[in-house]
Amino acid sequence: MGRTLRGLMVGAGYFAPIQLTAWRDVSGAEIVGLVGHRDPQRVATVAREAGVGWSGVDLDAAIELLQPDFLDICTPPASHGELVRRAVAGGVPVLCQKPLAPTVTEAADLAKFAERHRVPLVVNENWRWQPWYREAKRLIDAGVIGRPFHTTMRMRPGDGWGENPYPDQPYFATMSRLVLFETGVHYVDTARFLFGEIEQVQCVTATVNPAVAGEDLVVAVLHTTHGGIVVYDADRAAVAETVRSLAYGTMSVEGTEGTLQVADDGRMTLLHRDGRVVEHDYHIPPGWKGGCAVAAQQNFVDALNGAAIAETPAAEYVRTMRVVEACYLSAAHSRAVRLWPQRSWAGVLGPADERPM
Incomplete structure (x- = not known):
């Protein structure tokens, strides 16, 4: 078995403790640091309760000090773009909370950015x-x-x-x-x-x-x-x-x-x-919503180690976001919207991408 991957998490909001608890049950990885920007005391408390040894408010300092193998972004969508680009530009693989970005265009740009740098960018889609x-x-x-x-x-x-x-x-x-x-x-x-x-x-x-x-x-x-x-x-x-x-x-x-x-x-x-x-009997693992956070994070780690294929890479997840955008378009115009394959994901949903029924 290879060495344990060292992860750095960004974000200390509602879902951070859930993800940190899940990381304890993931094989082959551990979170060694927690970064948050809004409330240093909250960051320190969340880190301490999760057994994370280092916490702070400066992401660049944390990366330089801890030299993480991956970044786990657990912040609101508006902040994802900057965080993803900083990590990817430095060659650090990223697991990012959903939605990947506020818009399909921004999400597609992030996916392309990661592809150009050949750095894994996976959406933490646990559902x-x-x-x-x-x-x-x-x-x-x-x-x-x-x-x-x-x-x-x-x-x-x-x-x-x-x-x-x-x-x-x-x-x-x-x-x-x-x-x-x-x-x-x-x-x-x-x-x-x-x-x-x-x-x-x-x-x-x-x-x-x-x-x-x-x-x-x-x-x-x-x-x-x-x-x-x-x-x-x-x-x-x-x-x-x-x-x-x-x-x-x-x-x-x-x-x-x-x-x-x-x-x-x-x-x-x-x-x-x-x-x-x-009645169909099957196993429901312990943990948040049947251990789904553990399973999603394990898939990411296994993919980094070459033992699995990531199920929700950024480029693939853009397809999911396009469907959501099509739903908003449909509701706004009271019509059906047909989605068509694209050569790229540069646009949100233009005339070539939807057809009213």
Whole structure:
């Protein structure tokens, strides 16, 4: 086995402790330093509680001192561009939180920048690594439900109502683009993982909670290459039986031979054509949302070590972001938007990239 890779994390917000906890269970890597810019005391506290030996506010000084093998960026999207470019220019591989950048154009530019420098840039997209989606993929590929043709991904976190919504991440309320940009991107990527590329979208959005700036209700119909139609039905203002449940909601995959259902606690049920209803037993690892943060970060490390292929490299993740942008375009113009392959990702969605239906 090779040496343990040394990582430097940037960011000490809500999700940083979750990622730092996950790093403890990743084989072949460890986080040796934490950098944050807003609140030095918060940075020091998060580092201490995670058992990280060094913390500070100066990224350049941290890189020079610690000589990390990779940078883990856990900051808001607006800061990603500068951080990615600084690391890549110095030859340091990057694992970056989603979305990669505020716009598709910026994300594409970062992907190209990393490719030119031949430095790995991977998006930390952990949703597809949730164990119920991995198991669903295995069952679908094995033909257990026949050919999938209709899937509903119903998202109901139950945390977006009242004058002070999103208590864990209150800045959500001020985002002009909310559900699609912040959370829907997870579901789009997972739909691509399960069912192939998305060829056409039709989307409607609404803002239900008057205390929220962006959309908190989304219904998007995604036409996929291998799984028929996927309906992303998201509502952050609605009442939920369990707030921020393990799976954030439910999923139903209807196929020619049966239906696969995923409950909000990750339990899976198979409904067969002959009337049988079978609860499907499988392993849900410990950790945040079934250990998905551990799995995503492990994939990144394994890719750096040549033991795996990174599932969400930046250039690939731009495709996911294009679908999200197409959903916004569809909602704004009340029409279906067809996505077309591009030679490059320089544009967001121009006349050559979409066609009203």
